[in-house]
Amino acid sequence: MKWAVLAAAVAAFLGLSAGDALAGRDLDQIRQRGVLRCGVQAPSNPGFGFPDAQGRWQGFNVEICRAIAITILGDPNRVEFIPVTTQSRFPALASGEVDILSNNSTWTLTRDSNVNRFNFPAIVFYDGQAMMVPRRLNVTSARQLNGATVCVQPGTTTELNLADYFRQHNMRFTPVVVADLDELRRAYDSGRCDVFTNDFAALAAQRTLLSRPQDHIILPERLSKEPLSPVIRQGDEELTNIVAWTVFALIDAEEMGITQANVDQIAATSTDPRVRRLLGVEGNMGESLGAARPDYARQIIRTFGNYGEIYDRWLGPNTPLNLERGMNRTWLQGGLLYAPPAR
Amino acid sequence: MSSSSLPLDPPRPLIPLPGGQGLRGILWQAVLVIALLLLGWSIYHNMQANMAARGLQFGFGFLGRSAGIPIGESIIPYTPADTYQRALTVGLLNTLRVAVLGILLCTILGVLLGIARLSSNPLLRGLVGAYIEVIRNTPLVLQLVFWHAIVLQLPSVRQALNPLPGVYLSQRGVKLPVFVADQALFACLAGFALGLLLWLVLAWRERARQRLSGERRSTLLPGLLLTAGLPVLAAAIFGAPRWDWPQLAGFNFEGGVTLSPEFFALLLGLVLYTAAFVAEIVRAGIQAVPKGQWEAARALGLPRGRIMRLVILPQALRVIIPPLTSQYLNLTKNSSLAVVIGYPDLVSVSNTSINQTGQAVEVILIFMTVYLLISLFTSLLMNLYNRAVALKER
Numbered sequence: 001m002k003w004a005v006l007a008a009a010v011a012a013f014l015g016l017s018a019g020d021a022l023a024g025r026d027l028d029q030i031r032q033r034g035v036l037r038c039g040v041q042a043p044s045n046p047g048f049g050f051p052d053a054q055g056r057w058q059g060f061n062v063e064i065c066r067a068i069a070i071t072i073l074g075d076p077n078r079v080e081f082i083p084v085t086t087q088s089r090f091p092a093l094a095s096g097e098v099d100i101l102s103n104n105s106t107w108t109l110t111r112d113s114n115v116n117r118f119n120f121p122a123i124v125f126y127d128g129q130a131m132m133v134p135r136r137l138n139v140t141s142a143r144q145l146n147g148a149t150v151c152v153q154p155g156t157t158t159e160l161n162l163a164d165y166f167r168q169h170n171m172r173f174t175p176v177v178v179a180d181l182d183e184l185r186r187a188y189d190s191g192r193c194d195v196f197t198n199d200f201a202a203l204a205a206q207r208t209l210l211s212r213p214q215d216h217i218i219l220p221e222r223l224s225k226e227p228l229s230p231v232i233r234q235g236d237e238e239l240t241n242i243v244a245w246t247v248f249a250l251i252d253a254e255e256m257g258i259t260q261a262n263v264d265q266i267a268a269t270s271t272d273p274r275v276r277r278l279l280g281v282e283g284n285m286g287e288s289l290g291a292a293r294p295d296y297a298r299q300i301i302r303t304f305g306n307y308g309e310i311y312d313r314w315l316g317p318n319t320p321l322n323l324e325r326g327m328n329r330t331w332l333q334g335g336l337l338y339a340p341p342a343r
Numbered sequence: 344m345s346s347s348s349l350p351l352d353p354p355r356p357l358i359p360l361p362g363g364q365g366l367r368g369i370l371w372q373a374v375l376v377i378a379l380l381l382l383g384w385s386i387y388h389n390m391q392a393n394m395a396a397r398g399l400q401f402g403f404g405f406l407g408r409s410a411g412i413p414i415g416e417s418i419i420p421y422t423p424a425d426t427y428q429r430a431l432t433v434g435l436l437n438t439l440r441v442a443v444l445g446i447l448l449c450t451i452l453g454v455l456l457g458i459a460r461l462s463s464n465p466l467l468r469g470l471v472g473a474y475i476e477v478i479r480n481t482p483l484v485l486q487l488v489f490w491h492a493i494v495l496q497l498p499s500v501r502q503a504l505n506p507l508p509g510v511y512l513s514q515r516g517v518k519l520p521v522f523v524a525d526q527a528l529f530a531c532l533a534g535f536a537l538g539l540l541l542w543l544v545l546a547w548r549e550r551a552r553q554r555l556s557g558e559r560r561s562t563l564l565p566g567l568l569l570t571a572g573l574p575v576l577a578a579a580i581f582g583a584p585r586w587d588w589p590q591l592a593g594f595n596f597e598g599g600v601t602l603s604p605e606f607f608a609l610l611l612g613l614v615l616y617t618a619a620f621v622a623e624i625v626r627a628g629i630q631a632v633p634k635g636q637w638e639a640a641r642a643l644g645l646p647r648g649r650i651m652r653l654v655i656l657p658q659a660l661r662v663i664i665p666p667l668t669s670q671y672l673n674l675t676k677n678s679s680l681a682v683v684i685g686y687p688d689l690v691s692v693s694n695t696s697i698n699q700t701g702q703a704v705e706v707i708l709i710f711m712t713v714y715l716l717i718s719l720f721t722s723l724l725m726n727l728y729n730r731a732v733a734l735k736e737r
Contacts, residue, residue, distance in 0.1 A: 087694045091703050094397060116701035117398050137594075148594045149515060152413070154691065155698030163413045163423035174595070175413040176605070178685035179694070183488075187685070190495040191514050192604065194594050235398065 026232065027072070027239040027290070030099055035078050038065035039098035042083030043182050046205040047314045047321040048104055049081075057081040060314040061102040064124055064230060064247070067300045068100065071246045074292030076303050087155040087179045093118065093231060100243070101231040104202060106157045111231070120229035121243035126327040126336050128222030129161050130200040132207060135215050137194060142221040146171040151184050151193035153177070161224040162197055185209060199226045201315065201323055208320040238290050245289055248339035249297040252278055253306035255330050255339070260305035267298055278342050285342060297342075307337065390704060405700045406431075412695050414687045416603050427696055431706075434692030435713060441606065441688065442675040442717070445613045449674060450667075452614060453621025458651070460626045471622070478619040484680055486616055491608040491684040500595055509588055509599070517602040518589040527577075528584040534577035538570035545569075605686035609678065617674045624666045628659035660732045668725040672718050679714075689713060 030036055040061060044050035049059040066076035084092045084103065090111070092098050104127075105111075107120035131150075133139045142165070152159050154177045166173050176193050178184040188196040189210050198206065200218065207213045230243055253259075256275055258266055267279045276282040280295030287294055304310055307330075315323045329335025394401060406428040413423050417433040418440060459471045478486070495514055498504060503513035509520035522528045546562045553559050578584070589599030632655050640650040681688040693710045697703045 087698050090698055090701065094399070094701065094703070110699075114398070115400075146593065147597075154412075154695040159413065159695070160411045160423075160699070163411055167423065173413070175415045176685055177413070177415060177687060177691070177695070179682060179691075183683070183685070186492075187495065191499045192495050233397070 025238065026099055026236040027242070030072055030239075034073060035080050036065065036069045036072060036100065037080045037082055037098045038062075038068075039084040039089055039092055039101040039103055040065070040081050041103040041181070042085050042088075043180070044083075045104065045181070045202060046208055047319060047323075048202070048205060049102070058314075060125070060310060061104065063304045063310050063314075065100065065102045067250065067304055068230070068243055068246045070300050070303065071242050071289070071291045071296045074296070074299070085155075085179050085181075086153045090116065090118070090155075093233060096233075099232065104199060104228045105231045106199075107227045107229045108157060117234040119232050119234050119240050120227075121232065121240045122247040123227045123229045123336075124247055125201065125228040127199040127201050127226040127228055129158055129197060129224040129226060130203050130222060131219045132188075132196045132198075132203050132216050133194060133219060134191075135217055139219065142219050142223070143169060143171075145173065145195060147173070148194040149174045149176060149192070150195040150197055151176045151178070151188040152197050153181060153184060154179055157224065157226065158198055165223045181206070197223075199228070201321070204321050204323055242289060242291065245342070246296075246300065248342065249278065249300060250304075250307040250310065251330060251337050251339040252342055253297070253301050254308045254337075255332060258301055258306060260301060260303075260309055263298055263301045267295075274342070283343075394704065399701070399704075401704065402702075403705055405702050405705070408700075410696070410699070412692075412699060414692065415685075416601070416606065416687060427700065430692055430696065431689070431709065434687060434689040437606075437687055437692075438675075438678055438681075438689040439717070441610055441613065441678050441681070441686070445610055445617065445674050445678065446671050448610070448614045449617040449621055449670075452618035454625050456618060456622035457625025457629065460622060461629060475619045475622055478616055479623075483612065483616050483677055484683055487608060487612040487680055487684055490612045491604065494604040494608045494611075497604075500591065503591075503596075509586070511589055511596060514604060515595060515601070516604045516607060518596045518599050519602070520586050520588045520598075521600045523585045523587050525585065527581045530577040530581040531574040531584055534573035534575075535570060538566075538573040541569045542566035603686070605681070605684050608684055609681050609686045613674055613677060616677070617670055620670050620673075621667065624663055624670065625659070628661075628663035629655055631662045632658045657732065661729075661734060664725060664729040664732060668722055668729075671721050671725065675717055675721065676714065 040049040040057060045059070045061075047059055049057060049061040052058045062081065065079050065081070069079045070076050082092070082098050084098065084101070089101055089103060089105065093101055094116075104125070105120075107123065110116060111118050112120060131142050131145070133145075139145065145166075150162060150173050152162055152175055159175075159177070162173070162175070173195075176184075176187060178187060185196070185206050187193060196203065196206065196216075200222065203218055207216055207218070210216060230247075232239055232243060253263075256272070256278070258275065258279070263279070266275060267281055270276060270279075270281075273282065277285055279298040279301075280286050280293075284294065286296050289296075293299065305313070308325075311325065311328065312318065315321050316325070325333075325335065327336045329337065331338040407426055409424055410427045410430040411423050412430060414421055414430060414433050416437065418436045419429075419433060421429060421433045456471050456475070459467050460475070462468050462471075494516075497512055497514050500513045500515050503511040503518075505511055509518075511518040542562065542565075545565060549560055549562050587598045589596040591597075636654055636658065637650060640654040645653070678688055679690040682691045682694065685691070689710050693706045697706045700706070
């Protein structure tokens with residue numbers, strides 16, 4: 001009896017070590033599980049990803065993840081949102097705790113390289129690093145910040161750009177580095193730092209949470225390019241394609257003037273072959289992409305609208321963030337959003 | 344143990360535990376060793392397989408690369424252009440700084456509180472009791488966030504409190520003037536050390552004299568004269584040491600040394616928290632000394648303070664030292680909660696390094712090893728001290 005227990009214990013050890021290595025591709029696992037595990041910014045990032053009063057995640061990045069879930073699983077609700085900090089996000093992705101990050105992560109060479117082995121399928125937001133200061137300091141340019149104390153999140157490109165910027169201009173600064181964004185904002189709000197630095201959009205979001213938002217200005221300099229993209233692990237081409245073409249579908253829809261309100265009518269009446277292909281009326285693009293249903297793009301637009309509608313809902317002029325479209329307009333309107341042709 | 348007792352069978356244990364008698368005992372121990380080896384092997388294999396599946400390479404080459412991460416405070420010179428190795432060293436030194444200071448301060452505070460807990464004054468006894476219960480029964484993380492928030496309530500840099508000349512209290516921390524490290528300062532320090540040494544020699548000779556003559560003479564006055572006089576003499580020869588005085592310039596104070604609010608909050612939180620545990624250990628240790636010792640010392644006519652210092656505490660130390668060691672280890676490990684309030688300790692710098700390099704396993708191995716070494720070293724020192732104060736049977 002005793003020996004049987006022992007043998008079982010040993011077998012359990014061996015079984016544990018034999019079955020550990022994750023077999024198959026990420027996409028197969030997501031389909032098997034029936035749920036997409038999406039890493040979002042903890043504790044919250046207004047406009048981009050935040051829990052509402054019912055604890056349901058809302059925002060720009062959240063709808064991107066839900067749109068991807070429609071493509072893979074055919075259902076925007078089959079997503080589990082897992083809050084990750086800037087420090088914990090990449091280990092969480094690398095270890096398989098989340099399938100995808102949708103949390104304003106910047107696409108860089110090191111992260112995309114063989115060292116970290118991540119993949120950035122498509123840029124969903126073009127941003128640049130900025131600095132916020134209290135109005136009463138009478139600072140008008142980042143070049144006047146020699147000797148300042150700067151609040152910054154650890155484990156970010158922001159942190160590295162900040163060091164680079166001050167080195168480049170031969171200025172000194174004292175960093176205050178706190179992983180928890182709420183705690184960091186409180187430190188800035190209470191005057192622990194002269195400067196709060198982050199990507200411009202995220203900074204605008206944080207400003208809405210300060211005790212007196214109107215007392216703070218964002219300086220005109222942009223310290224860096226911050227192309228923000230969902231992130232997945234390297235090694236699954238099919239998942240890469242699905243994420244990229246989900247984003248492209250949102251951009252194409254805005255280009256073609258397809259909106260949440262008119263998508264069904266357009267699908268029924270349009271004679272434009274590009275529109276008919278995108279909405280799954282014609283051709284087999286959904287099937288060749290590996291989507292759950294041939295009309296995935298139509299379902300996404302019916303649920304969330306096109307890129308511009310998602311942007312306006314969470315980040316645009318009618319929101320507390322009040323962000324200009326700027327670089328995030330389609331190329332037809334002079335912006336940088338440009339989706340390869342869906343055909 | 345008497346050898347002529349009856350040959351009784353030892354009582355049979357209910358479950359056959361390792362370390363039993365004869366062949367079966369050896370067998371069980373062998374099984375245990377094999378199980379442990381299997382566990383170790385399976386963990387290693389698991390890590391290898393998972394890293395291979397993710398295409399990650401194990402290696403410490405990243406340590407030599409430029410880190411690029413800014414660190415707020417450092418004992419040694421550091422810029423973002425330095426290597427990861429240096430960044431982690433900065434983190435380690437920050438951990439050691441708070442741990443060493445914390446251990447010193449929590450011991451002093453803990454002993455005082457422990458003695459106060461036994462005071463005959465009911466108000467003092469009650470207040471200390473309440474303090475200990477409140478501090479011991481609330482989470483340390485909450486206390487750290489609380490102290491951090493309190494420190495941040497200090498006035499801004501421009502309205503800094505100035506309780507003493509050159510000392511400024513603000514949200515940016517405590518600013519203190521320091522001496523400039525030059526020849527004059529070293530001469531003064533050398534003079535002070537020499538004075539201290541001479542005082543020790545003097546005290547030692549006086550004690551030898553007291554043993555012979557029974558007469559007791561204080562060495563306080565000549566001692567103070569020596570320790571104060573020699574530095575003054577050195578200053579007269581080499582010039583007075585110069586101060587580095589903090590001055591408001593632009594955004595912040597320039598010059599002097601800074602104790603950052605994060606360091607201050609962390610140290611305060613750790614000391615107050617650990618001191619509550621130390622106080623209970625000290626109280627228990629004192630109460631473990633038999634009442635007869637008090638009565639005997641009192642019968643000799645010793646005053647209360649000296650009974651405590653010369654009779655009770657030396658005996659109580661034997662009970663106090665082993666659990667005190669655990670508290671020191673706890674304090675050192677608890678200092679990793681610094682992450683919450685943004686003090687750049689070893690764990691904080693390590694987390695950032697993991698994030699920037701992706702070398703999670705390597706960095707975690709490094710900081711686990713470092714914490715293990717710190718703990719083993721602390722235990723070693725405390726065990727040596729314990730042996731020194733242990734009851735010596737002659």
